[in-house]
Amino acid sequence: MNKQNTGRLTTFSPSLHANVKTIRDCFGNSTDIVIRMFRSDAAPEREIAIIYVDGIVNSQIINESVMEPLMSMRLPQHAHVKGSKLLEALRSCVVSIGSVQSVNTLEHALQYMTDGLCVIMADGSAEALTADVNGGEQRSVTIPQTQTVIRGPQHAFVESIQTNISLVRRIIRSSDLHVQVHKIGQQTHTNVAVLYLHGVADEGIIKEVYRRLAAIEIDGVLESGYVEEFIQDETFTLFPTLSNTERPDAVAAALLEGRVAVMVDGSPIALMAPTTFFTFFQSPEDYYQRYDIASFVRIIRYGAYVISILLPALYIAVTTFHQEMLPTTLLISLAAQREGIPFPGLVEALIMEITFEVLREAGLRMPRAIGPAISIVGALVLGQSAVQAGIVSAGMVIIVSFTAISNFVMPEFNMAATSRIIRFLFMIMAGIFGFFGIFISVMLMLIHLVSLRSFGVPYMSPLAPGPTKQGPWRDVFIRLPWWAIVLRPLDLNLRNPKRRPNGKKPPTQRHSDKA
Secondary structure, eight states, rough: OOEEEEEEEEEHHHHOOHHHHHHHHHTTTTEEEEEEEEEEEEEEEEEEEEEEEETTTOOOIIIIIIIIHHOOOOOOHHHOOOOHHHHHIIIIOOOSSSSSEEEHHHHHHHHHHHHTTTEEEETOOOOOOEEBBOOOOOOOOOOOOOSOSSSOOOOOOOHHHHHHHHHHHHHOOOOEEEEEEEEEOOOTTTTEEEETTTTTSSHHHHHHHHHHTTTTOOOOOOOHHHHHHOOOOOSSSOOOSSEEEEOHHHHHHHHTOOOOEEEEEEEEEEEEEEEOHHHOOOOGGGTTTTTHHHHHHHHHHHHHHHHHHHHHHHHHHHHOOGGGGGGGGHHHHHHHHHOOOOOOOOHHHHHHHHHHHHHHHHHHHOOOTTTTHHHHIIIIHHHHHHHHTTTTTTTHHHHHHHHHHTTOOSSSHHHHHHHHHHHHHHHHHHHTTTTHHHHHHHHHHHHHHOOOOOOOTEETTTTSSSSOOOOBBBBBOOOOOOOGGOOOGGGOSSSSSSSSOOOOOOOOOOOHHHO
């Protein structure tokens, strides 16, 4: 074997058998490495080898676009080709695949093979060709599983990053959509793509995304959650500073607003940055429904979020410390329900909340065929039995159930999960200090929220640190009609902040006027 080292890279040997043996040894004689060696009529004196990893390539493309053209190429056209010019002739005249390029180092050839490309080598040549024959079994594009909508596109990302990028390109058909792919993971060499709209997104945010991705040092990346924890601004916070989605239209909408998307090969979830607290209350369907309906539903979400974090704490505080705030009739009813309950309100609430969290987790982990049935049995039978046994009151069951339902209103799961944890902190403070504990907890949460940043953008923008020129209400609590949405979010310091030339409603003409 003839090997020469150029820095840390190993160049190929002119001997085909030595190169094939080196590649076979690098993969430890793995059985999924396919090596096909043959002689062609065009160069009968020289052997040609095709090497690829079985299972991650498209066998039909290899047979039709690589094997058959190589074996059937004619002598008169290529008999004079010798030395390294043979591979150049194969690339320009024989291999009928769009992406074919030369490679002259072993490490690069191995990387291309694990990416789903095949390597073509010829005896007497110290370089090789790589042809893109990526394929294999992959999940097809299906409807979204976690972010469903009634009106809007009904397709979601899959585990293939090429498919996911193409889904976004089918929506934004512009050359301004730039895509840069990086490899992260010393062992997995996972493709991580950065998408943004050139001329719209802030260059400083794009460079910051690249800088944080380049600083990642890890042996493998299996999901976008790996990348999220490396590039997010704050680690020790309950609030997510990056939003995620499985919907291509949501990524396209974020790019049009000037945000940057990060996709990870093998993950159907894309990350979007920067993001703000109010982004988590916006659903893609808000922009497909009428503006008045979308605004009403969005306000409902804010109310549901407040209920999901405060309702159990308020119930504990009222029933434990502030009974005088309840109407007499309601107070008598609650007292009658709690008669015989051996636990204080805080312990009673903790028992119910922990039981519900266990049921929720069990419903997710159990097989889909029996998961819903177990959840229904647990929620109905267990709750009814707990009330009849005198462990918890009926009022507490109602409070916990309504809180759990309110939590499911959140469009994004990561913010809903945050409210589940915050709820426990508020309950403990309410059980110890009453309303005063709730007030202190809310103030500490607001102080923490205004201190957060997402790639330099204030987390509570546009409400804090101050309203922008667009006003604090734009696309935060209500959604304006599309003809009135002129500017993109100004808190992103965009290069092109305008979406429309003006905010005037297009003129309409009645049929009677035409007549």
